Amino acid sequence: MSIDTISIQGVRNLVSTQLSLSPKVNIFYGLNGAGKTSLLESIHLLAMARSFRLTRTRTVVSHELEELLISAKDSLIGQLAVRRTAKGQIQIRHNGQSLAGLAELVHQKPLQLIDSSSFLLLEGSPSDRRQFLDWGVFHQFPEFHLDWQKLQKSLKNRNSLLRSGKLSRSEMEVWEREYLSCSERIDQCRKRYLEGFVPCFHEVLAALIDLPELRIHYYRGWDKSKPLDEILEHQRERDQKLGYTQSGPQRADMRIKTGKLNAADVLSRGQQKLVVCALKIAQSLYLQKQQDRPTTFLLDDLPAELDQNHIQKLGALMESLEGQVFMTCVDPAPLSKFWNKPEQVKMFHVEHGAVIDTAVNGDQE
Structure with a gap:
């Protein structure tokens, strides 16, 4: 193509x-x-x-x-x-x-872009890394986009109820039920994607530069030891004060570290650029291997x-x-x-x- x-x-x-x-x-x-x-x-x-x-x-x-x-x-x-x-x-x-x-x-x-803003994968906020991760998940799993749309709708309505000051238990249950089911499916898609992507990334990175301690750590957006419904129940009063939902896949992160430190704090500018290139190339190579779909690179x-x-x-x-x-x-x-x-x-x-x-x-x- x-x-x-x-x-x-x-x-x-x-x-x-x-x-x-x-x-x-x-x-x-x-x-x-x-x-x-x-x-x-x-x-x-x-x-x-x-x-x-x-x-x-x-x-x-x-x-x-x-x-x-x-x-x-x-x-x-x-x-x-x-x-x-x-x-x-x-x-x-x-x-x-x-x-x-x-x-x-x-x-x-x-389409993949590598420019000066690509350093945000290492230096930027979790949303920058979620966007990168979800590019791969979107192209890998057809059901992901619909689940993400449903999640955004349920999250918007839950946050609206939290800010209103009038917590209707029945309304809250409707949107939380949708929110919980979408959250679990989105998390599973992300985990499945990373299982295949991460080995591909390390193979590409090794071909570019020797950084044996560099690792990708996935944080799903809530405590991995507790179910999300319990966390929402426990945090509801705090969520109401803040006016938004603290836990869920919209808070996920794909942290990139060298040892225990953030890669952006350890690597030189040139090393960071090579890591960013490895991430983007590996993501496209993985899509190509899985679905025989080529990527346009800018x-x-x-x-x-x-x-x-x-x-x-x-x-x-x-x-x-x-x-x-x-x-x-x-x-x-x-x-x-x-x-x-x-x-x-x-x-x-x-x-x-x-x-x-x-x-x-x-x-x-």
């Missing part, structure tokens, strides 16, 4: 662009501010209907325009188009038919903070994946030995928002 051609209109400073892409590797290079990251952002918008840079759509849509449109022809899924207005309205079309929700779109094209400024030896190791791992890769860099030279099969690579020079296929124009630097 890969994007053969893409058309981009109305995205930030990019000139209206139509590109013919490599099914394997596409590298966008140029000076900072030229528009390289906006190209990755456009592909992210196509696959996720949202930007990875800002949630405010107005800043994504080009100045003085009212909407953006990104359309593509994919070798497997066909025609895909996403239109977003400056006011945030979304229209998604697949082979000419409107898609009802984002979940179907996200499922069509599994890599923003990968050479930064890495030496040539580790860049080459990353290249070897990336080539083990069957998905399509989009990379940005200022100088393409460090990536010259990244791929063993250079014929699979297409280079694009980005300057002042214009994108030039260097193979066609012959101006590769």
